Amino acid sequence: MKILGIDTSCDDTSCAVVEDGHRVLSSIVSSQVDLHARFGGVVPEIASRKHMEMMIPVVEECLSQASLTLSDLDGIAVTYGPGLLGSLLVGVSYGKSLAYGLGIPLAGVHHLEGHISANFLRDDPPPFPLLNLVVSGGHSDLILMRDHGAYTVLGETLDDAAGEVFDKVARELGLPYPGGPHLDKVADQGDEDEVKFTRPKIHGHRFDYSFSGTKTRALQELEKRGASPETVRDIAAGLRKAIVRDLLYHVPEVFKMTGARAFAVSGGVAANSLLRRESERLSKELGVPLYIPPKEYCTDNGAMIASAGYFRLKAGKVSGPDLSAEASLPLTSW
Amino acid sequence: MLEGEIGILAIETTTSLMGVAVVVGEEVVSEGFVDQPKVHSYKLLPMCDRVLREAQLDPHLLSAVAVSIGPGSFTGLRIGCATAQGLAHAWGKRVVPVPTFSVLFEQARRETQGLHPAPSIAAVQGRARAQTVTALYSPEGSELIPPVGRSIEEFALELKSSVAGPVIAVGDAADLLVEHFKSEYTGLPQDTQVTAAGERARLPLPGTVGRLAVGMMRKGLSVDPKAAIPLYYRKHQAEVGAARKRMNERRD
Numbered sequence: 255m256k257i258l259g260i261d262t263s264c265d266d267t268s269c270a271v272v273e274d275g276h277r278v279l280s281s282i283v284s285s286q287v288d289l290h291a292r293f294g295g296v297v298p299e300i301a302s303r304k305h306m307e308m309m310i311p312v313v314e315e316c317l318s319q320a321s322l323t324l325s326d327l328d329g330i331a332v333t334y335g336p337g338l339l340g341s342l343l344v345g346v347s348y349g350k351s352l353a354y355g356l357g358i359p360l361a362g363v364h365h366l367e368g369h370i371s372a373n374f375l376r377d378d379p380p381p382f383p384l385l386n387l388v389v390s391g392g393h394s395d396l397i398l399m400r401d402h403g404a405y406t407v408l409g410e411t412l413d414d415a416a417g418e419v420f421d422k423v424a425r426e427l428g429l430p431y432p433g434g435p436h437l438d439k440v441a442d443q444g445d446e447d448e449v450k451f452t453r454p455k456i457h458g459h460r461f462d463y464s465f466s467g468t469k470t471r472a473l474q475e476l477e478k479r480g481a482s483p484e485t486v487r488d489i490a491a492g493l494r495k496a497i498v499r500d501l502l503y504h505v506p507e508v509f510k511m512t513g514a515r516a517f518a519v520s521g522g523v524a525a526n527s528l529l530r531r532e533s534e535r536l537s538k539e540l541g542v543p544l545y546i547p548p549k550e551y552c553t554d555n556g557a558m559i560a561s562a563g564y565f566r567l568k569a570g571k572v573s574g575p576d577l578s579a580e581a582s583l584p585l586t587s588w
Numbered sequence: 589m590l591e592g593e594i595g596i597l598a599i600e601t602t603t604s605l606m607g608v609a610v611v612v613g614e615e616v617v618s619e620g621f622v623d624q625p626k627v628h629s630y631k632l633l634p635m636c637d638r639v640l641r642e643a644q645l646d647p648h649l650l651s652a653v654a655v656s657i658g659p660g661s662f663t664g665l666r667i668g669c670a671t672a673q674g675l676a677h678a679w680g681k682r683v684v685p686v687p688t689f690s691v692l693f694e695q696a697r698r699e700t701q702g703l704h705p706a707p708s709i710a711a712v713q714g715r716a717r718a719q720t721v722t723a724l725y726s727p728e729g730s731e732l733i734p735p736v737g738r739s740i741e742e743f744a745l746e747l748k749s750s751v752a753g754p755v756i757a758v759g760d761a762a763d764l765l766v767e768h769f770k771s772e773y774t775g776l777p778q779d780t781q782v783t784a785a786g787e788r789a790r791l792p793l794p795g796t797v798g799r800l801a802v803g804m805m806r807k808g809l810s811v812d813p814k815a816a817i818p819l820y821y822r823k824h825q826a827e828v829g830a831a832r833k834r835m836n837e838r839r840d
Contacts, residue, residue, distance in 0.1 A: 313677070351675045
């Protein structure tokens with residue numbers, strides 16, 4: 255079953271064709287980084303306009319790389335939320351019209367479900383129950399997955415997402431846009447114990463996250479010490495260490511509580527080198543296998559959406575022509 | 589549908605009125621529309637399906653998909669264009685990009701047929717201040733003030749100085765123009781007043797989009813689906829802000 259996956263939830267126009275939920279036949283990501291760089295962040299109206307121009311060229315390139323035509327497709331999967339409403343609407347309107355026109359089933363996919371599915375883009379899928387840590391510019395979530403479509407959100411961020419903090423602090427440190435990956439590189443050369451960050455007090459559910467205090471502390475240190483190259487490196491290293499520590503803090507307890515059989519990390523921040531190393535160390539300690547997608551499937555992509563769509567369609571969960579985009583959308587089981 | 593006849597599926601989403609029509613030759617075979625904001629995204633495709641069924645037409649027999657490409661609500665434009673792109677791409681058809689001001693002019697022309705003196709036609713789309721686009725046409729259709737993004741106030745001022753006779757206003761911000769004109773420019777002679785077109789002519793209708801598309805199709809004015817993108821006539825505010833900043837930096 256060949257599924258075309260479409261994601262336009264933020265600033266990348268992404269498409270992929272995935273066979274049977276795990277074999278990637280082609281994957282194209284048209285980045286808008288250069289367009290947004292001069293504004294220091296994603297400008298929603300600019301992103302929406304660019305998606306409109308790039309939608310069909312990206313789909314055509316994707317099909318051409320897989321040596322397929324539209325008539326070879328068995329279904330369309332598209333992200334319908336959460337994300338930037340104007341951007342989502344382009345992908346949803348195009349995707350559902352394409353599915354209707356071709357007479358093939360449509361699957362509306364939750365963006366988080368997509369990130370989780372990035373770990374299923376492999377021949378040997380993770381076992382259930384699977385504990386997922388999904389970390390990106392918009393999310394920091396601990397999600398237990400008992401089967402495809404069976405999710406329990408155990409923890410989520412009460413304020414900023416981890417990726418958002420990396421990006422915002424990087425901008426203030428004067429690092430190029432997008433800041434997260436640059437901060438990761440700079441942190442490698444810093445002293446991670448020079449600037450210390452205490453663990454935040456959480457006033458929500460016991461497994462929830464909070465990163466706004468960590469962000470404020472980083473910015474205060476920057477103001478106090480000034481932005482010398484050495485300080486930038488040390489703040490980056492200290493911040494990275496604190497965020498990774500907090501992200502993984504409750505993982506051992508959650509494993510004990512849930513009996514999960516494997517650990518999966520996904521989302522844009524899963525490309526962070528320290529998070530990858532520390533997750534590796536922790537899973538060895540816990541004696542569970544670790545799943546982290548290759549870096550190209552950590553950031554937004556169409557392949558993860560196609561995979562999630564495949565499992566939905568296989569379970570008979572077909573979306574109707576009235577599917578619409580939702581800027582805010584809780585992850586629910588189906 | 590007879591052999592050689594042009595058949596069009598037309599989409600209109602530029603204002604609060606969202607609709608679809610099937611037009612064959614000169615005739616609107618089926619048409620549906622609803623005037624309700626924020627429903628376009630989930631109601632448009634089901635309406636395409638319903639209108640096609642009512643027309644009892646296999647979509648593969650269509651000549652093209654037509655879409656009203658603006659100016660209008662930015663979000664509405666994108667929902668319409670992305671839907672037209674998806675359908676045309678799937679069916680292997682071309683897209684007829686119909687300028688929305690042509691649609692409004694055509695509706696105003698029909699409504700004012702036989703009036704003496706014939707009114708000029710002011711087209712005003714975009715109720716959100718940052719999205720307003722305006723233009724003025726002579727009764728015969730020549731462009732007296734070309735479409736450009738600007739405020740109702742600026743347009744009204746130019747309108748007052750460039751038109752002597754009556755003006756009929758169309759578009760989803762027509763009432764705002766009329767109100768502004770009435771409150772700012774009192775005491776003008778009766779025959780230089782700006783009045784809003786009637787309900788059926790004020791907002792662009794899918795049937796008109798389809799009828800104009802048939803004419804455009806005959807002239808070969810269709811595009812590959814990927815080129816069916818909106819005519820905004822306005823840069824995004826962040827771009828405008830950045831351009832202003834660059835200008836100020838140069839001045840400094």
